[in-house]
Amino acid sequence: MSKELFRFPLYLTVHPYKAFWELKYDRNQRASLWTAIVILALLSLTSILQSQYSGFLVNFNKPEELNSFMEIVYVVVPVLFFSIANWSLTTLMDGEGKFVEIFISTCFALLPLILINLPWIWLSNYLTFEETAFYYFSNSVAALWTLYLLFVGNMTVHQFTPSKTVLTLLLTVVAMGFMAFLCLLFFSLVQQIAGFVITIYRELTLRG
Amino acid sequence: MMCKRIIERLLSIILILVMCMVLPVSHVQAAPPSYQYSYWGDTVAAPAAYMATRIIDGVMMGAGALQEPADIHVTDDQEIYILDSGNQRVIITNHRFELIRIIDGFVNEGRMDSFNNPQGIFVTADKQLYIADTGNQRIVHLASDGTLLNIVRSPESEMLLSTFVFQPARIVVDRAGRMYVMTLGVFDGFMEFNVDGTFTTFIGANRVYVDPIEYLWKLLSTREQRSRMVQFTPTEFTNLDIDAEGFIYATNGDQWGDNVKKLNAQGTDILRRNGYFSPGGDIRYAYIDGPPRLIDIDVADSEIYSVLDAKKGRIFTYNGDGYLLYVFGGIGNRIGEFHTPVAIERLGDHFLVLDKGYGEITLFEATEYGRVINEAVRSYYQGDEERASRLFEQAVNMNANLEYAYDGIGKSLLRQGEYQEAAEYFKRSMDRKNYSKAYQLYRKETLREVFPTIMTGGVILLAVFIAVRRVLKSRGRKRVVTFE
Numbered sequence: 001m002s003k004e005l006f007r008f009p010l011y012l013t014v015h016p017y018k019a020f021w022e023l024k025y026d027r028n029q030r031a032s033l034w035t036a037i038v039i040l041a042l043l044s045l046t047s048i049l050q051s052q053y054s055g056f057l058v059n060f061n062k063p064e065e066l067n068s069f070m071e072i073v074y075v076v077v078p079v080l081f082f083s084i085a086n087w088s089l090t091t092l093m094d095g096e097g098k099f100v101e102i103f104i105s106t107c108f109a110l111l112p113l114i115l116i117n118l119p120w121i122w123l124s125n126y127l128t129f130e131e132t133a134f135y136y137f138s139n140s141v142a143a144l145w146t147l148y149l150l151f152v153g154n155m156t157v158h159q160f161t162p163s164k165t166v167l168t169l170l171l172t173v174v175a176m177g178f179m180a181f182l183c184l185l186f187f188s189l190v191q192q193i194a195g196f197v198i199t200i201y202r203e204l205t206l207r208g
Numbered sequence: 209m210m211c212k213r214i215i216e217r218l219l220s221i222i223l224i225l226v227m228c229m230v231l232p233v234s235h236v237q238a239a240p241p242s243y244q245y246s247y248w249g250d251t252v253a254a255p256a257a258y259m260a261t262r263i264i265d266g267v268m269m270g271a272g273a274l275q276e277p278a279d280i281h282v283t284d285d286q287e288i289y290i291l292d293s294g295n296q297r298v299i300i301t302n303h304r305f306e307l308i309r310i311i312d313g314f315v316n317e318g319r320m321d322s323f324n325n326p327q328g329i330f331v332t333a334d335k336q337l338y339i340a341d342t343g344n345q346r347i348v349h350l351a352s353d354g355t356l357l358n359i360v361r362s363p364e365s366e367m368l369l370s371t372f373v374f375q376p377a378r379i380v381v382d383r384a385g386r387m388y389v390m391t392l393g394v395f396d397g398f399m400e401f402n403v404d405g406t407f408t409t410f411i412g413a414n415r416v417y418v419d420p421i422e423y424l425w426k427l428l429s430t431r432e433q434r435s436r437m438v439q440f441t442p443t444e445f446t447n448l449d450i451d452a453e454g455f456i457y458a459t460n461g462d463q464w465g466d467n468v469k470k471l472n473a474q475g476t477d478i479l480r481r482n483g484y485f486s487p488g489g490d491i492r493y494a495y496i497d498g499p500p501r502l503i504d505i506d507v508a509d510s511e512i513y514s515v516l517d518a519k520k521g522r523i524f525t526y527n528g529d530g531y532l533l534y535v536f537g538g539i540g541n542r543i544g545e546f547h548t549p550v551a552i553e554r555l556g557d558h559f560l561v562l563d564k565g566y567g568e569i570t571l572f573e574a575t576e577y578g579r580v581i582n583e584a585v586r587s588y589y590q591g592d593e594e595r596a597s598r599l600f601e602q603a604v605n606m607n608a609n610l611e612y613a614y615d616g617i618g619k620s621l622l623r624q625g626e627y628q629e630a631a632e633y634f635k636r637s638m639d640r641k642n643y644s645k646a647y648q649l650y651r652k653e654t655l656r657e658v659f660p661t662i663m664t665g666g667v668i669l670l671a672v673f674i675a676v677r678r679v680l681k682s683r684g685r686k687r688v689v690t691f692e
Contacts, residue, residue, distance in 0.1 A: 056635050057644060062248050126651065129644035 009035060013111050016149050020156035023108065024101055033100060036107035040079060043110050044072040046118050055124035058135050078176075079106055085175035086154065089168055095158030105153030109146055116142035242535055244609050245491055247484045247638040252609040257525075257534030257578030258559060260544030262571040266292070270307040271299045274567035278327045279378070280551045280560060283335065288555065290562070290569070291329040291339070296322055298329065298337065303555060305569075311337070314348065314356045321356075323348070328378035328390070338387065340376035347376050347389065349405075360387070363399075363407030380450040388448065388456055395442045397475060398456070411475030414442040414460050451507040459502035459515055467502050468515055468526075483530035484611070484638070489517040490524075506552045510589035512582070514552055514559070521546045523559065527585045531612040534578060537561065544570065557582055577606045584616060593620040611637045622646050627653060 008027075012019035023032060048071045051061045083103045090097055097105075116138050124135050155165040241256035266274040275294025282288050286303035297312035313322040324343030331337055335352035347360040362374035375392040376399075382388070385403040388411070397413035426434055448458040455478070456471040467488040470479035485491050489500030500517035507513045511528025521539040526532055536559075538545045547565030554560070557579070559572035574582060584599035597620030600613040607613075618633030619642065627650035634643035 057640055128648040128651070129641060 005031070005035065009039065009108060009111050012108055013115065013145070013149065016152040017156070020105060020108075020153045023105065023153075024097075024157055029100060029104070032104050032108075036104040039107045039111060039114070040076060042114050044075045046114050046121070047071045047075050049121050050117060053121050053125075055127050057127055057129060057132050058124050079103075079110070081176045081179055082106055082172060085179055086168065086172045089171050089175055090158050093164070093168060095160065095168070097154075097157035101157045102154075105157045106150065109149035109153045112142045112145035112149065116145075244535070244607070245485060245532060246609065247611055249485070249491060251492055254534065254607050254609055255577045256536060256575055257581060258523075258536040258572040259575055260570050261573045263543060264305045264569045264571065265567060266299070269299060269301050269305050271310055274299075276564050277562055277567060278550060278564065279329045280553045280562045280569070281329050281331050282553045282555050282560065283331050284333060286555060287331075287335075288553075288560070289329055289331050289337070291326055293325055293327060296324065296326065298339065309354075311350070311354050314350055314354060316356055316359070328376065330379045330381050332381055332385075333383075338379050338381050340379045340389065342375050342377055342392070345374045345376075347379060347387065347401075347405075358405050360401055360405040363401075365407050367396075367410065378447055380448055380456065382450055382454045388450070390445050390448055390458075392444070395444060398445065398448065398458070398471075411473075412445075412456070412458065412469065412471040412477070413475070414445070414462065415465070416442045417462070417464060446502060447504045449505050449507045449513075451511070451513075452509070457505045457507045457513055459505045461501055461503070463499050463501075467500075468505065468513075479530070480528060481530045483526065483532060485532070487515070487524070487526045487530050487532070489515060489522065490520065493520075504549075504551050506554055508554050510586045512585060514554075516549055516552045516561070518549065521549050523552055523561065527612075528589065531615075533581050533585065533612070536572065544572070546570065577603065580606070581610075581613075584613070588616055588619075593623055596620060613637075615639050615642070618642060618646065622649075 008019070008022075012023070048068045051059070051066055051071060052063075083099065083106055086106075087097070087099045087102050089095075090102070120135055120138055124132075127135060151162075151165055151169065154160070154169060155162060158165070158168070160168065242254045243251050244254040246252045266272050271292075272295075274290070274292050277290055278293040279291040280288065281291075287308065288301045288303065288305065290299040290301070292299055295312070297310055299307070300309045300311070301307050313320050315321070323339065323341050326339050326348075327342040328340035329337065336357065337348075337350040337352075337354075339348045339350070341348050345362055348356070349358040349360070351357050362372070373393065376389045377392050378390040380388050387401040387405075389399045389401065391399055394410075395413065396410040398411050400408045400411055402408055426437065429437070443460050443462045446459050446461045448456055450456050454473070457479075458469045458471060460467050460469070466477070466479070466481070466486055468479060468486075469477045472478050479487070481487065489502055493499060497519060500522075501519050502515045503518040504516040505513060506516075512525060512533070514523050514525040516523050516537075520537075522535055522537045524532060525534050536544070537549070539547070546561060546563045548563060549561050550564040551562040552559060553562075555571075557574050561570045561572065562568075563570065580599050580603045584596050584603055587593075587599060588596035593616075597617050600616035600620075603610055603613045604617070614633045614637035618630045618637060618639070621627075621630035621633060622642070622645065627646050630646035631643055631650055634640075634646055
């Protein structure tokens with residue numbers, strides 16, 4: 001069982017059609033959800049390690065400004081945004097996927113980012129300038145692979161046609177933009193209100 | 209339980225001690241004398257490279273008070289020429305500011321002629337004077353004894369508009385006697401004149417900057433409206449200087465882009481901008497102040513050049529690669545600060561800053577730190593990397609924030625074959641290109657050392673592996689046989 005737990009995500013990266021089908025219809029959802037969360041955590045860890053330990057030639061982060069917590073946020077929030085936006089769209093577009101299924105498939109699709117980028121953190125320390133091309137190439141491969149898995153996962157989860165999947169994915173990006181805008185608006189308004197209340201409080205205390 | 213309490217108490221005592229040690233120091237610490245920009249664009253403390261030692265006014269020179277002086281020039285043998293525009297004269301002193309001569313006019317066709325609000329002066333190696341006589345719309349060319357050699361008046365050319373008014377403001381002359389003139393109200397670059405004073409061409413025009421929003425408005429408006437709008441014009445240059453090889457260094461008053469240029473004979477910009485930031489004064493400034501406005505440039509030997517920012521009164525010095533070396537000056541009332549600085553000039557390794565508002569010259573002398581940097585950059589330029597490295601090490605000891613110095617040390621180490629240390633230094637100066645170079649050599653070296661061991665180890669391992677497998681196989685076969 002435990003061996004299977006490791007093997008299935010790896011199997012998924014190379015046989016996405018079969019595996020996503022299994023993921024949706026055959027496998028224990030609770031176990032899958034936990035696996036998905038572990039993958040997300042691993043990706044966060046990869047991202048932190050990447051910005052801390054990547055080789056000098058490919059690491060453009062300012063070490064003093066590195067914040068592990070923010071690195072986690074940069075990984076988790078987009079995934080959540082994507083899942084929410086995708087779910088809100090597909091419920092309107094006759095998608096069959098439930099929110100949990102969307103979240104699980106999204107997380108599973110991120111696996112190539114870990115598989116390829118994690119070893120490169122170590123390898124990138126032994127690169128020269130000319131060889132960094134390989135590094136960037138691998139990064140692009142990882143990104144494209146993930147995109148492909150995302151596409152297949154989404155298609156399987158919602159039982160869409162390929163063209164409809166592409167359309168929903170594009171619309172999802174737009175929806176994510178809207179959500180980001182609304183969040184920004186919300187936070188800035190809350191900030192303004194808080195500022196207003198604080199000013200009044202200060203005024204009162206200083207007068208009193 | 210007991211143990212834990214003791215540890216806690218000990219820790220608190222240590223904490224208090226540490227606070228006692230740290231807090232007073234941080235309170236006492238005064239503002240650092242100067243600053244630098246780190247690779248990340250942060251302002252970091254730096255020791256002063258130059259200190260103001262004297263203020264000299266016209267009375268001290270024995271020439272009477274200066275009135276709105278506009279330009280200053282120092283010859284190779286350290287004679288100082290001050291263009292006292294308000295008094296329409298040129299004051300010539302030696303390097304101790306002792307008066308040699310005053311030129312307040314010249315004989316022109318048998319009559320005494322004088323200047324009218326001249327703005328620029330240039331003195332050649334054989335001490336011929338070129339004066340941009342702005343108010344009289346001409347350039348006056350005098351011999352070293354003050355006799356008139358030539359007058360260049362408004363040129364006639366099809367390149368010029370009929371409404372063109374010739375107002376020369378700054379001038380430099382190359383070895384061959386060609387004049388490069390910065391003219392007020394001209395957007396096409398510098399005017400180049402032949403030895404005999406005939407206008408040949410414009411060189412080095414600034415690029416036009418188009419504000420996208422304004423461009424949109426222009427697209428939307430009618431032709432009539434458009435004709436009333438301000439045209440997009442390239443900005444004027446603000447000053448120029450010429451180095452020993454005949455390259456023109458120029459500053460312009462733009463609020464954007466590269467404001468320092470090095471022009472070759474064709475007028476193309478060949479300034480190297482390999483520093484952490486492209487040369488052009490402060491990169492961090494308050495929003496209300498806006499970006500620096502460069503109004504003078506001075507080129508020294510070894511491609512070292514300095515620019516003067518009129519807004520903050522600061523002088524920024526760069527080396528030929530475009531690394532910021534040091535900053536000094538400011539606006540204010542104390543010595544070493546100015547009211548309206550208009551011109552800078554090097555007197556050997558000293559700096560002269562001309563203040564138009566006060567009518568004074570401030571003399572800056574290099575500190576130990578400044579001297580070390582100057583010498584280091586010079587040694588490096590001359591190819592003496594070992595000496596440069598030693599000097600850079602001294603500079604680093606005085607200012608650990610001088611990232612550029614680590615680069616100098618790294619380059620010297622690289623040449624000596626200390627690849628690992630070189631890579632380490634390049635990492636510190638954030639020089640990725642040279643780091644890669646050093647690292648590649650270091651990697652090759654290490655691999656060459658380790659490769660035989662790895663290969664022998666590998667071969668032995670392989671042999672052992674095969675042998676073990678064969679033994680196991682033969683045993684297995686036997687077992688299989690027995691089972692059968």
